[in-house]
Amino acid sequence: MAPDSSLSLDRILQEITTTSNLGNLNHTLKTGLPKESRETILSSALVSGQDPLSVLDLRQNTLGVLYILSARLLATNAPVAPQIVIGFCQSFLPEQARMAPDRVTLLARGIIRLAQQHNNMTWAIAPLYNLLTRYPPDPSYLTAFHHLFLQACLTANSPAAALPILNHPIANVSTAVSDLTYNDNLMYHYLGGVVLALLKRWPEAEEYFEICVTAPGAVPAALQFEALKKLRLVQLISRGEVSPLPRYAHSTLSRLLKNSIYTDFINAYPQNIQRLHALLDKEKQTFSSDKNLGLLMQAVERAPRWTLKKLTATYVTLGLGDIARVVGGMQTEDEVRALILSMIETGDISAQISASGTVTFSDPPPQFTKDEVDSVLYSAQAQSAQLELLELEVARSKDFISKAIKNQDSGWSAHPDEEMYNMSNAWAEEAMFS
C-alpha cells in the first residue's frame, strides 16, 4: 500500500463517492496515479479490508467501478465475484462508461480471462452481450471488444448467440467511442463470417468476409487473405460460382489467391468432380491447416446441384439416367432422384419427376407481392435519405470545405488543360482594354 494517502484506494474511493464532476474524476483516475502502481492500487482492498466494490453503487458510480473492476479482473491476485461483473454489465450507466473507453475494453478482456480461469466460456457470453448492447450509442457502432464477444461465442460453441449482434451491420466507426485499431475491424468481420458460415447463413457470411477482404489499407493483412479464401468457398457453396471482388479490394490479395491451390479448386468447380476429389485428397494437409476442410467438403457435396441447375437452362425434359451421366459423381438414378427432390424442396429448381423417370423442368416467373415491392421501395427511400444526410454532413465538414476552397484557388491558374485557353483569353482581354 502506498504511503501517500492521496494515492491510496481509500482516498480514491472517497473521491468516487463524493465528487459530482465526472470529468475531473476520470482525469484523476487516469492520470492522478503513478503509472507503475496504478493497476496495483486499483485492484487492492480497502484499509479496513473491505471489498471496495461492495461499498460502491454499481450504477451511480459506474466510472469508478469500471476502473476498479477492470484492474481487478486483469490482476493476478484479486478475485472478483462473477455476480458483480454480471450485475455491473446489466446496470452500468453508458454515459459514464463512455468517458473511459479503454477501461471498457480492458473490462471485456478481463471477462474473457475470468471465463478462461473458470473454464466456462459460456458464462462470458451474457455479460459481454450486455456490454455490447448497452455501451455503444447504437448497435451500428464498432467497438474494440466486438470480436472478443464473437470469440467467446465460438469458443463456447454457441454461434447462434452471436446472431443478435451480427444482425446489425456495422455502419459507424468512431475512435471516440472505443479505442479501435484496424485489427478490431478485421477480426470482427472475419469472425462474424466464420460464425455465419457455421450457421450456414451463406449470403450474410459472404458479406462479412467481403468487408474484411476489402478493408482499406496500404498493404494487405494476412487475415484478409484467409478471409478471401473463405469468401471464395462460401460463394461456391451458396451460388456455385465466384463473383469478382469490388475494385477497391487490394490487388495483391487476388494475385495471392491466384497462385494458391484454391484457384485450381475454383476452376474445377462444379463440373469436374473427379478433379475436385483429387485436389481434396492431395492437398488435405494444406486445407485442414487453413481450417477450410469443412467448407471445402460442403462445396464438393453441393457441386452436383450447380451442374444440374445449369441443365435446367438448357433442357425442358431429361431422363434421370441422362442427368446422372451429365452431372457425374452420381451412380444410381435414385441418388439423382433424391438430389432433385431436395433441390425442389429448397426452391433451387422447379421440376416434376414423372413415374417413368422423366424430369420436366419449368421456371415459373418470379412472383412478387405488393408488400415486398413496397418494402423495397421504403428501404430505398430510407437509404437515399440517409445518403442525402451524409452528403450534407460531408459538405459542411471542415476537411471538405478546406479542400474545395484550395481546389478553387488552383483552378484559376494551374489547370494544365485550361492554361493555354486562359492565357489566350487573358491576352484577348488585355488587347481589348488597351
Next chain:
Amino acid sequence: MDVDIPEEQTAQSSTHHVRKHNIIPVDDQHPFDLDGYISNYSGRTAVDRLIHIISTCPTLAPDAFQLAVQHIHQSRDPSLYQQVMSAYEAGSALSETPLPSAMELSQIDTRWADETMAKNQAERSKLEVELKTYSNNMIKESIRMGHRDLGSFYRSVSEYATALKHYAKSREFCTTSQHVLEMCLSVLELLIEQRNFSHLPTYVFKADAALDAASAAAANAKEADGTAPAPAPTLLNKRKAVSEDRERVQSKLDFATALSSLANGSYQKAAYTFLKLGPAKDFGDWMGKLVAPGDIAIYGVLCALATLPRSALKSQILENSTFGVYVEQEPYVRELVEAYLSSNFKTVLELLNRYSSRHALDVYLAPHVNALTNMIRNWAVVLYFQPFASIRLDRMSGAFGWSVEEVEEQVVTLIQAGSIQGRVDSQNKILYAKQTDHRAELFARAIKAAKDIQATNRKVLLRMRLQQADLTIKAPKGYNSSIVDLLHE
C-alpha cells in the same frame, strides 16, 4: 525498323511442321482440279502451294510433285527442290497405299541446278560489289537501289531473313515517300510469301503513311506545274493518273490487311476488308504471284458467311459489282451465298463439305477452314431456329441433313454458349424458344438491383468511415517494403 530475324525463321519452320496433320481426301465427293488450280499461279507461290498440297493430300502428291519440279526449273532456287522432296516424303508417310518413289516421278536436272547455283553466286558477288562501290561513293539513291536489288535477289533464292534485312536497310536511304512505299510493298510481298502475317499490319501502316505523303507530294508537284504554262488537259490526266496509282497501292495494302486479319482469326474484319478490295487489275503482278482472284472470292465469302448478318451479305456480295467479278471465278461460291440467303442450309452445308478439300488445300485458308465452317454452321442453326417458337428436332435434322442426335448436340452447345435462347425437350426431341415474362423479370431485376446497391452502399460507407477514423491497415514496424515487392512478383 527492327526485325526479329531468328524468330521468323523458327516461325517459318514451325508452320512447316503444323501443316502435316490430317489427310485431305480428294475424290468424287470432294473434287479438286489440280492443273486448273495451279495454273492460276506463277513462280514461288505455285511451288509453295504445291508443297502444301503434297504434304497434306497423298492422292494428289505424285502429280503435284511433278508440277512442282517443273515450276522449280523455271525459278532460280534449287534449294526448293529439297523442300519439295521432304514434303513428298511426309506426304507418302501419311498415305496408306505406298506412293511411287520421288526418283521415278521426276528427276531434278542436276546440270541445271549447278548452273543456277553458279549463276546465283555470280550475281550475288556482282550485286554486293556494286553495293560496296555505291556505299563508298555515298550516293544515297544508288545505295538504296543496291539494297533493293540485293533484297530481291535474296528473295528469289528464298533467303528471306537476308532479303528482309536488305529491304529494311534500304529504308535508311529513301529520299522520297515514293521510295518508302516501294520498300514497304516489297516487304509486304515478302512477308505474305513467307506467311509471316503478324508483321503485316506494321508495314501496311508505314505504307499508308508513305502513300499519303507521296500523293500529297504529287499534288504539290502538280500545283507547281500548274504555274508553268502547261496545257490544261494533260494536267487533268496526270491528276487522274495519280489517284489511280494510289488506288492500286491501296488495294494491295487492303489485301495485306485482310490477310493478316484472317490469319489472326478476326474474321469479321477480314470479311469487310476482302469485300471492299478493288478490281483485280489493281493488284498488278500480285495476282498470280501471290493470290488468284478465285482465292479472294473464297476468302471473302467464307469470312462473310461466318460473321456478317444477312443484309450485309446481300449488299456486300450480291450487289457489289467489283467483288462480283471475283465471285465469277468460283461459281460455287455464288451458289453458296444464294443458298444461304434463301435459308437453304442443307445445300450450304453440302457445298461446304464438297469443297472442303479445295479450302483445306489453300495455304492461307487451311488453318481456318474448320473454325470458319463451324461458325457458318452455328449461324445457320441460329438463323434457322429464329422464327420458331418450338420445332421438332427431326425437322431440323431434315433441313440440315444431320441425324437427330447430331442436331441435339449442336443445339445444346449453342444454348450453353448463349447463341440460342431456347430449351430442349430431350424426351420428345423438341426445341422450345425461351419464353420470358418481361414484367416479372423486370421486377425481379429491379428488386435485385435495389438489394445489391444497398449492400454495396453499406459496405462502401463503412469503408469510408474506417478511412475517416484512419483505421487503415499499415505495415507493421520494421516491415521491409522490398519484401512486399518481391511477393508481388
